[in-house]
Amino acid sequence: MDPATLAGIVLAFVAIFVAMILEGGSPGSIFLLPPLILVFVGTLGAAMAGGMLKDTIGLVDSLKRVLLSKAATADALVDDIVKLAEKARREGLLALEDAMKEVQDPFLKKGLQLAIDGTDSEELAAILEAEVDAKKKADKQAAAIFTAMGGYAPTIGIIGTVLGLIHVLENLSQPEKLGHLIAGAFVATLWGVLSANVLWLPMGAKLKRISEIEISQMELVIAGIINIQAGANPRLVAQKLRSLLPPGSSKQKEAA
Template sequence: MDPATLLGLGLAFVFIIVANIIEGGNPMHMLLLPPMLLVFGGTIGVTIAGGTMADMKNAVKSAKRAFTGKTEADADIIETIVDLADTARKEGLLALEDKLRAIDDPFLVKGVTLAVDGTDHEELRDILEAEVHAKKKTDKQSAKFFTDAGGYAPTIGIVGTVMSLVHVLGNLSKPDELGHMIAAAFLATLWGVLSANALWLPIAAKLKRISDLEVNRMEMVIEGVSAIQAGSNPRIVAQKLRSLVSDDAEAA
């Protein structure tokens, strides 16, 4: 599990709460049900309306990945591919069938299986690249769901504030309650802006980042499988794959 999302969002809310306390505020006053219900419920509703039910289901699954997803280190897959290349060069492609049972990367297993089955080099690459393309499309749509939510939330918050201010104007005869009602009115705008920038948009950014890392790994697998199929020298394969690993991917 990569703790970056939980850690980052946790820090953001801690600093927001601490700043509120330093200013003399009470964080509990921010937890007012009506504006929170309007902002979160309204935002999710209009975001769903802008897509399909399939988009919503994929977004729910992706949200879990944003908090608990983990990308494997590229060094591990390079080591595995080099080992496969060494075996294929010494014993032939058919010798790789036994090794596939110990590999837990489905994409690599699929690529090597196609190679062992004698799939044409170009056809094999086309099949694997088509899967990468499909993954990019799915991941892009999942991230878009949360990006859209981040765009809608502030506006929904303003709608809530306007609604509450209309209520305030209807109660001008109760001056002793105006302060509380005005403060409550602006909570909708607060939660709209806060949820967009401290929840929806960070989740979208994390999903895009995870997708980039996973796609980079899949592209590395494609190059590795092509090299294995061509019978390339394992040392050359290792050098080629390491050249595809960016600094930020190593850091991740």
């Protein structure tokens, strides 16, 4: 699990609540049920209206992915591919059929199976690249719903404030209530802006980052399998794959 998103959200809320306390306010004063319902349910409804039902249904899975995503394992993936290249070089491509049982990455396993089945290298690359393209599109749509919610939330919050101010105007004959009612009216705007910039937009950005990492790993797998299928020297395979790792990678430094 990568704690960055959860830790960042907690840190942002801590900063907000500490600022409120230092200014003499109470964090509990912003937890009003009507604006919370309006902002969060209204934002979800607007996102549903702007997309497909399957996009909204997939929102829970996207949330799990954002909050529970594992750290990148590109170095370990390269090591696994190099070991497979060494085995294929020594014992032949068919020997990888037994080694596949220990492979955890489903994309790598699929590519190896295609190679073992004798799929032409160009066709193999085309099949795997098509899967990468499909993943890019799916991940882009998954991130788009969070970005859309980040756009809708502040406006929904303003709607809540307008509704609150209407209620204020209805009670002008009771001046003693006006301060409390006006403060409550602006809570909706607060939650709209807060949820957009602390929750939805960062989650959308995190999902894009996760997608980039996973797609780069899939591209590593494609390059590795093509080289294994071609019978390339394992050292050369290692150098090629490590050259694709992000700058500053530990394995890249070792190779240098």
